[in-house]
Amino acid sequence: MSWEEVTQQQCPIARASAVLGDRWSLLILSDFFLGVRRFDDFQERLNIPRTTLANRLKRLQDHGVIDRRVYREQPTRYEYRLTQKGRDLFPVITTLASWGDKYYFDESELPILRQHKSCGHDIQPVLTCPECHEPVDADSITVRKRPEIPGLPTVKRGPISYSSM
Amino acid sequence: MSWEEVTQQQCPIARASAVLGDRWSLLILSDFFLGVRRFDDFQERLNIPRTTLANRLKRLQDHGVIDRRVYREQPTRYEYRLTQKGRDLFPVITTLASWGDKYYFDESELPILRQHKSCGHDIQPVLTCPECHEPVDADSITVRKRPEIPGLPTVKRGPISYSSM
DNA sequence: GAGGTTAGTCTAAAAAATAGACTAAGTCCA
DNA sequence: TGGACTTAGTCTATTTTTTAGACTAACCTC
Numbered sequence: 001m002s003w004e005e006v007t008q009q010q011c012p013i014a015r016a017s018a019v020l021g022d023r024w025s026l027l028i029l030s031d032f033f034l035g036v037r038r039f040d041d042f043q044e045r046l047n048i049p050r051t052t053l054a055n056r057l058k059r060l061q062d063h064g065v066i067d068r069r070v071y072r073e074q075p076t077r078y079e080y081r082l083t084q085k086g087r088d089l090f091p092v093i094t095t096l097a098s099w100g101d102k103y104y105f106d107e108s109e110l111p112i113l114r115q116h117k118s119c120g121h122d123i124q125p126v127l128t129c130p131e132c133h134e135p136v137d138a139d140s141i142t143v144r145k146r147p148e149i150p151g152l153p154t155v156k157r158g159p160i161s162y163s164s165m
Numbered sequence: 166m167s168w169e170e171v172t173q174q175q176c177p178i179a180r181a182s183a184v185l186g187d188r189w190s191l192l193i194l195s196d197f198f199l200g201v202r203r204f205d206d207f208q209e210r211l212n213i214p215r216t217t218l219a220n221r222l223k224r225l226q227d228h229g230v231i232d233r234r235v236y237r238e239q240p241t242r243y244e245y246r247l248t249q250k251g252r253d254l255f256p257v258i259t260t261l262a263s264w265g266d267k268y269y270f271d272e273s274e275l276p277i278l279r280q281h282k283s284c285g286h287d288i289q290p291v292l293t294c295p296e297c298h299e300p301v302d303a304d305s306i307t308v309r310k311r312p313e314i315p316g317l318p319t320v321k322r323g324p325i326s327y328s329s330m
Numbered sequence: 331g332a333g334g335t336t337a338g339t340c341t342a343a344a345a346a347a348t349a350g351a352c353t354a355a356g357t358c359c360a
Numbered sequence: 361t362g363g364a365c366t367t368a369g370t371c372t373a374t375t376t377t378t379t380a381g382a383c384t385a386a387c388c389t390c
Contacts, residue, residue, distance in 0.1 A: 001212040003188060003347095010276045012265025013195040013258065020261075023168060023186045023378085030178040034308060034324040039337050045322050047166040049379050054338060075386045077336060082303075085268055090303040091260035091292040093178065096185075099253055100177020111175045111320040115307045119297035127256045128293045132284035138247075138255040142280045143199060155276040157210050159199040168378095188347085204368050214348050219369060240356040242367060 010153050019063045020092075024048055024056050030093050032066070032086065034112075037079040065089070091125075098124040175318050184228045185254075189213055189221050195258050197231070197251065199277075202244040230254070256290075263289040 007018030020026055027046055036042055043053050057080055060066045065086040071079045082089075094114070101110050101124065113122045126135050134140075145158035172183030185191055192211055201207055208218050222245055225231045230251040236244045247254075259279070266275050266289065278287045293300050310323035 006188075006192075006212065011192075011195075012262045012269060012276065013192055014265075015269040016261045016265040017188065017191050021186075021188045021191060023171075023182060026182050026186055027171075027176075027178055030176075031322065033303060034322070035326045037327065040335085041325070043337095047171065050338070050381085051340085052378060055378090072336095075336075075388090078338095087303050088264055088267065092257060092264060094292060094301075094306075095256035095260050096181045097177045099257060100179075100181040102253065103250055104177060104180040109314065109317055110311055111177065112323065113309050113311055115309070116294045116296065116299075116301060117305050117307055118299060119294060121294070121296040123294050123296055123301075125292040125301050126295045127259060127290040128298075129281045129284060129286070129288050130291045131281065131286040131288060133293075133298065134281075134283060136259075136281060136288075136290050138198060138252050140282050141259075142282055144278050144280070146275055146278055149274065152274055157196065157199070158277065160206070161200045162202065205366085208368095215350085215369070216371085217347060220347090237367095240354080240367075243369095 009157070010155050011157055016092075019060065019065060020089075022056070024052060025060070026093070026096065028053075028056055028060070029065075029086070029089055030097070032080075032082050033090065033093055037081060039078075039080075060086070094125055095127070174322070175320050176322055184225065184230060185257075187221070189217060190225070191258070191261065193218075193221055193225070194230075194251070194254055195262070197245075197247050198255065198258055202246060204243075204245075225251070259290055260292065 003018075007014050009015075020029070024046065028042060028048075031042055031045060036045065039053065039057070042048065042057075043050055046053075048056075057066065057068075061068060061080075063085075064083055066080045067083055068078045068080055070076055097112070097114075101107075105111065114124070115121065116123050127137070128135050143159045145155045148154060168183075172179050174180075185194070189211070193207060193213075196207055196210060201210060204218065204222070207213065207222075208215055211218075213221075222231065222233075226233060226245075228250075229248055231245045232248055233243045233245055235241055262277070262279075266272075270276065279289070280286065281288050291300050292302070299305075308324045310320045313319060
């Protein structure tokens with residue numbers, strides 16, 4: 001099974017991995033959320049090989065996560081911007097950063113601080129239920145496959161559980 | 166700059182990418198949250214090359230995200246389990262799944278449904294401020310570098326903004 | 331006209347991923 | 361006793377991807 005086929009599966013994580021599943025894409029995205037937009041800025045900040053950066057930006061564009069726009073004529077220069085689809089990755093980057101903060105840094109030594117504009121606190125955002133507003137974690141959620149729908153592909157990778165503990 | 170060096174940076178996303186930044190790790194993690202624990206089950210569900218799977222499980226172990234335990238003697242058989250550090254990746258996998266659901270599936274055709282045990286609703290969890298409980302997105306957060314601390318490495322990849330719009 | 335800026339491309343070498351056969355140490359069945 | 365099955369991997373050769381770093385194009389500034 002080729003990587004193309006894997007990422008075409010009936011699985012949102014597979015689709016997302018087609019876009020973000022490599023060494024650099026999460027770091028590039030993270031830099032986008034820190035305001036970076038230009039090729040050479042990404043290249044210098046990340047120390048990413050130029051060829052690889054060009055390929056990654058191309059892929060993010062192809063998937064509609066960023067777009068490229070002219071910011072100066074003569075000579076024509078381009079910069080990259082997050083699309084709405086790209087901005088919607090904010091929760092992913094943020095929860096990943098919180099996890100990294102928790103396991104790799106002391107609380108007093110966090111490299112980047114995130115302040116909630118409206119209330120003024122430095123925060124690590126939490127995942128909550130949109131219906132009852134309680135925090136949710138792995139134990140508070142039950143996953144299940146959607147019922148088979150005629151005409152739609154079968155969900156092959158649903159939840160399982162082993163009989164033994 | 167080697168990948169080892171990149172992932173050693175003063176940046177939580179870099180540290181996280183050292184663990185998860187590749188084609189397969191997010192998919193493997195996702196399967197862990199669906200209850201999968203055994204080598205052959207991962208291999209069959211994901212169609213991942215056996216060598217690659219062995220390497221990934223090893224890396225996740227090395228980083229303390231999963232551990233390997235005996236579940237049967239004679240012959241000795243091992244299975245893998247998420248550690249607390251691994252379970253703490255739940256928000257990352259969940260927000261990534263929500264993003265994939267939003268952009269790659271119709272609402273009525275989501276492959277996997279997540280039900281909040283306590284309130285019973287099928288939900289897409291939302292990111293909120295732990296202080297004021299409002300939802301947060303990219304626009305509601307201000308990022309800044311931590312002040313320099315003597316004895317600690319400088320934060321090289323802080324937020325930037327360009328003068329022009 | 332020398333040097334700088336910017337967004338890339340090109341090439342050869344190194345590293346990583348892949349397919350698929352193979353292994354070890356047992357079990358289960360007849 | 362032998363044959364098929366189970367399970368968690370390893371081994372090897374090939375293909376794909378990544379990498380370092382030089383180079384380019386088209387303009388600007390001094």
